[in-house]
Every structure is written in C-alpha cells, then in structure tokens.
Amino acid sequence: MIFELGEYRARLSRCRKVMAEKGIEVLIESDPCNMNYLTGYDSWSFQYAQAVIVTLEDEDPLWIGRGVDLAGVRLTTFLPESKVAAWPDHLVDNAVNHPMEFFAEQLSARGLGRKAIGIDRDCYFFTPRSRDVLQAGLPNARFADAGRLVSWLRLVKSDAEIKIMSEAARLTERIMAAFFEVVRPGLRECDAIAEIYKAQVAGTPEFGGGYCCVAPLMPVGEGTSTPHMTWSDRKFVKGEAAYLETAGVRHRYHVPMVRALHLGTPPQRLVDTSKAVIEGIERALEVARPGNTCEQVEAAWRKAISRYSIEKESRIGYSIGLGYPPDWGEHTASLRPRDRTVLQENMTLHMVCGIWNQDWGGVSLSEPFRITAGGAVLFAKVPRDLHVKT
C-alpha cells in the first residue's frame, strides 16, 4: 500500500460523512481513481465491471470485480477476504447476462438490497447497461445520483500526496528536457516519443515512473490547431512547431505539463501568441491563492490576453491528482467563469492555456502547481518560453 492505513481510513470516514449528508446509505464507486483513493486498489482491470462499495455501517468497503483480478486486490489493498467477491468469467462480453446481476445478488445477500444506493452517473466504466441490470436486480432499493462525490473528496491533498506529486514532478522535468533535446529536423516523430517514454518511466536513479493515463500528445505542424492528436512516423521538418503534453507519474499521481518548441526561426504570430499566453499564465498564477475562487484566476488570464486581442472559450485548468485512463483531470474544479470553488492550501491544479483552432495552428503552454499559504507554487521547474531550435 502506498499510504498508511490511517490515511485510507480517514478518506473513507470523510466519504461516509458526505454520504450521510446526501442520504446515501450505499455508494457504488467504479471510477478507478476513486477506487484507488478509497482502498489503494491498482490494476488495469477497469475494462470490466468492478466497484468499491462503501456503506454507512461498515468500516471496510466491499470490492467486487472479475475473478482473474482477485490477486490484485490482495496485493494492493487492505481489504479482508470477507469483503472481496468476484463474478464468474462467463459474464465477460456476454450479450445475455451481465456482471451486475452478480453485484445485485451480493448486495442482497449482504443485507443491502433495500437501501438508498448512490451511483456516479458520469463514471466512464459504469455503463448504462450496468445501471439497467443493477436496478433490475435490486427492485426494492432506492437509487440516487451521487454526483462526483468521491472525486470532490480528492480536491485537497494530504502532505503525503503532495510529497508523491513532487516526486512525479521530477519526472515531468526530465520528460520536457528530453523533448527539447531530441526533436530536430529529420528525426521521426515516433523516435522522439521513444525518448519521451524512456524519460517518463526510467525516471531518476532514486525512483522510476508509472504509466501516464494519456498517451503522449504531440501535435506537430498543422496538427497544432487541436490538442489531442498523438504522433506519426513522419519526420520533423524545419519551420514547424510542435508541442508536447504528458505527465510525470508516481504511484498513479500525475503532474502534467505542456511545452512548445519551434524548429527554426518562428513566425511572428507564434512569438506574439506565446508571449501573450505566458503573460496570461503569470497574471493568473498571481491570483491563485487561498480564499480566491477558480473564476478569479481565469479572469486574470482573460484580462491579460485581451490586451493582445486573443480570446479563448475553453477553460484554462482543472484539479489534478490520481489518474487512470482516459484522463488525468479530476472532473471537479475548473479554472473558468462561474466556477466559484474557493482555493485552499494543498489544492493541486493544472493550468493549461492552449490557443487552438487558429488557421495557422496554435500554441499551448501549461503549469502544474499547488496552492500554499503564500500563493501558487509550481511543481516543476521547466522554462516556459517557446523553445526555439535554430
């Protein structure tokens, strides 16, 4: 286990408190980040129905998943055998029967079939069919939308979590150093990515890195007009821009970053836009301190870039921490208008300022940081300027 048992117990205690406030007696949590947060469970097993189930009465939650993953529960969690159950394998990819039939049987057998059951309707790995089958199997339960209850519990990090993220940031620095170092005209994009992966997982002599929950995103040339392209095996050419978005990862905690480079003398509009973005980031970071709100941070950015006649519709950041596919965002607080989440010490965010969808491409730069009493403190030290390789 990555944290002391007491830290997991405290998380579960906070979870039960919010459940009670919301009138939820049983919480079914299938988000792999949230399952990890509550129990330590860590396995690439979210492609089939699994959940951690928290009740108001019991100290230990229940894990239900696929049989082949049972040993993963033993190896990564503190759960006793009595709180672990596995559905039979013929339910994999079965058009007629579904693992949630087993979940319903287990909940009934454990006296939870008539409770108020909360589910997160936005969880990627709890499908509409999962809900249909579970509800059909528990006709006497009352179902409620739990919202992103556990995700919100993750917003403020413990000191132990901050320490792990600080280690992840050492990997982030190495990744960006590799990006700046290796990209050159004539190199294939895939060969650059090989070096980036190496920096990401080989890590430092003291510790290695885990897998990033998003493949390295590296828009190049005309691809810079959109943020979510990966790479090809074409060669870099002089006169084009590239940016890299990926994360250093330690014990599933992600510290993501975006940096941009240009091969050869950059066009003036790219230089100007980069300058505006950097100024916007600086102004926004100054406002990112305890007591201010997420929307105040974004407003400082917006004001700064408006002087350069740049507009940006999309948000400029979000809370970060644990990550499993498909993304490292916590899906809670966002840096954007109308988000009045009040910043507190030990919140951790990724401010990502991309200007995309321009006819000439775009530019993206970001900073992962944490909130301290004294203001925003960057996780990683990587020069923020457009990196020009002439």
Place this chain on the structure above:
Amino acid sequence: MIFELGEYRARLSRCRKVMAEKGIEVLIESDPCNMNYLTGYDSWSFQYAQAVIVTLEDEDPLWIGRGVDLAGVRLTTFLPESKVAAWPDHLVDNAVNHPMEFFAEQLSARGLGRKAIGIDRDCYFFTPRSRDVLQAGLPNARFADAGRLVSWLRLVKSDAEIKIMSEAARLTERIMAAFFEVVRPGLRECDAIAEIYKAQVAGTPEFGGGYCCVAPLMPVGEGTSTPHMTWSDRKFVKGEAAYLETAGVRHRYHVPMVRALHLGTPPQRLVDTSKAVIEGIERALEVARPGNTCEQVEAAWRKAISRYSIEKESRIGYSIGLGYPPDWGEHTASLRPRDRTVLQENMTLHMVCGIWNQDWGGVSLSEPFRITAGGAVLFAKVPRDLHVKT
C-alpha cells in the same frame, strides 16, 4: 485517412444494412474504435461526450464533439463541414448542464428528433448521465439498445486491415525480443519497461508504432498470480518469473502477445504448467479454421490441459483489431464454451492462455492469429516456450 474512401463507405453501408434489419433509424456511436472504423476519426478525445451518428438516409455520418477537437475531425476524416458540430466548452465537467443537451438540439434541428434511435448500452464513454440527458432532450424519439452493432461489423477484416495488422506484428516481435533481452537480476522493472516502450514506438526503420491502448502489463514474482498489474521500480531478482502482455500497434490496430520468462532455473511446476499451456495452444490452433466455432477451439484446449489436471474458468481468447483505451478486445466473439460464432477467413483473434490465481503464481502465454482457408496463421513469430535466463 488510413484507408481509401471506398472502404469507409462500404463499412457505413454494412452498418446501415444492420440498422435497417434491427429497426434502428439513427445510430449514436461513442466507442472510439467504432468511430474510427466508420470515419477514420483518431484523437484522444473520448474523455468527453462525442459520437459519430449514422442515419439510414444519409451517406455521410454526423460527428458531434468538443470544440477543441474540431481540427482533429478535419485532419483524420472525410466528413464535410456540414456534418460536423461542436458543443460549447462550458459544458465540460459541468454538474448542471451536459453536452448531450447539445446533441439533442442538433438531432432535433436535423429532423431526427422523432426517429428510432439506437445506442450501445455497453459503451464505456457513453455514460448513464449521457443517456438520461439525451432521452430527456428527445422526448419524441424511440430509444432502442443497438447492442454492439458496429463492433460486430469489425469481426472479419479486409485485406487492407490484415496488411496493417501484419505490420503491427513486426513491432510485436521487436517488443518481445527486447523483453527477453533486457530483463535480468538487478535491473529495475521500470528500466525494462523503458526499453519495451522504445521497441513499441520507435519500431522498424520503415515505420514506427502507435500508442498501445493498454499500458504494458508485466506481472513479476508473486504478481504473476493475476494478469493486470503493471510495474514498479523494484529490481528483478534471481528465482522469479515475469510475463509481459502488450501489443505492437499500427494505425490503431493492435497485435497483442504474452510471453513469460524466468530468471534462473525455473521450478518444476512452472515448467510443467508452461508445457501444458503450450500443448493446449497447439491443439486449439489446429481447430481454428473456417467453419469451426469458437467453442470448438476452446474445447480442444480444455481437453489438452485436462490431461495435466489443469482447469481454467476464464475464456482463452477474443477478437482483436482496432484498439483505444481501456482495452484491445473487440468485445464480440470469445473462445469459450457456448460461443458458437463460426470462424471465417480474415477473422483475427488473440488466444491468451493464462493460468492465474495459483498459490505459487501462474503463467501466461498467447498467440495472435488470423483465420485463413488453410487454418490459423500466426501474426508474429516469437518462440513460445518459457524463456529461461540462467
């Protein structure tokens, strides 16, 4: 685009044919593999609501997604601007409003608000909330479960797809060569993974590899009792086993493989179990030919290993092709009892034979292959034996 326009048109035509048979007038498809299959769309954007929408009347489907991803549609698909629409960014991670409100407005505006609408209830990236909001926004539509309609269309590959998978297999061979080469006592697991990633993406001098939709799975020592663990930064020690499960990837097509090694003289039970697994794979592959069923293939395996008093509950394989997170299985045909899918030429499968959850650990070996008139043909040539490093 990876394939000629005619290949996409033929796929869409087959899709409409099955829709008509099932009484579905409008199909909402959010599985990133299926979106790619129908249109070529390729972007790491499935973490927010997006779909390709196929109607019986229109030749071109409609793409709806997030605004920042619009340029990705232009760069990877053949869709005209009139068939592309993007929801505004304030709907990201919004607890009150949801992108499916925009989907409902678009469908209504395009005259589709009173149709029979099919959705795949098992799709990871179409959440229960997505369905709730879409249904609320289209009160006059009739909703039906489309099952895995498009996934089933992918079962038999075209010759162009087989060619790409054969290229991916060259990467699979390089990955496994790296695994056998680098793992040794004293090396950190993360350093081995760095070399594996390098082989995966740097590829051959002729072409590179894409990202694998699953992180490399490398159970080591006691971790070999379960298949879905990744890696740590501890060092390999003499006397332990490791196996690697990952894939060569080309244009999102995956050719996965599992191989096992042991550092030092292996214990007899590992040798014996590996021998039984290999014999089981050989017997099963002999039966994998056109006209036979999936369950007949599994029965040949089961008969072979029963002579060694080994039992295995979980299935021994599944159909493969395109892959996006969280896995590379097509979620259609499975090699297991009661799956009577009849094998045809150009079906492509991953036979994966893991014996897990043993008190001493386990072993796993696999073969990706395609069905030809003459029987099963392996995609990759990698020695199947337990690789012993003394």
